[in-house]
Amino acid sequence: MDSAARRSGGGLFEGIYRVIMRRNSVYVTFIIAGAFVGERAVDYGVKKLWDYNNVGKRYEDIPVLGQRQSEE
Numbered sequence: 001m002d003s004a005a006r007r008s009g010g011g012l013f014e015g016i017y018r019v020i021m022r023r024n025s026v027y028v029t030f031i032i033a034g035a036f037v038g039e040r041a042v043d044y045g046v047k048k049l050w051d052y053n054n055v056g057k058r059y060e061d062i063p064v065l066g067q068r069q070s071e072e
Contacts, residue, residue: 021027051058059065
């Protein structure tokens with residue numbers, strides 16, 4: 001396979017390499033941004049799951065908590 005045919009083709013991994021991993025600064029930025037977005041997505045999903053499983057048991061769900069009896 002000559003080099004001209006190799007350059008014209010290319011698969012998914014070669015495209016990713018050309019766009020993201022060819023320069024170190026772009027690669028590091030991609031990794032940091034991906035970690036941040038991934039952390040936010042996991043945090044959102046776990047919070048929704050926790051709220052769904054604990055409806056009625058949370059501090060926000062108790063209406064009289066923290067209210068004092070009025071003296072008459």
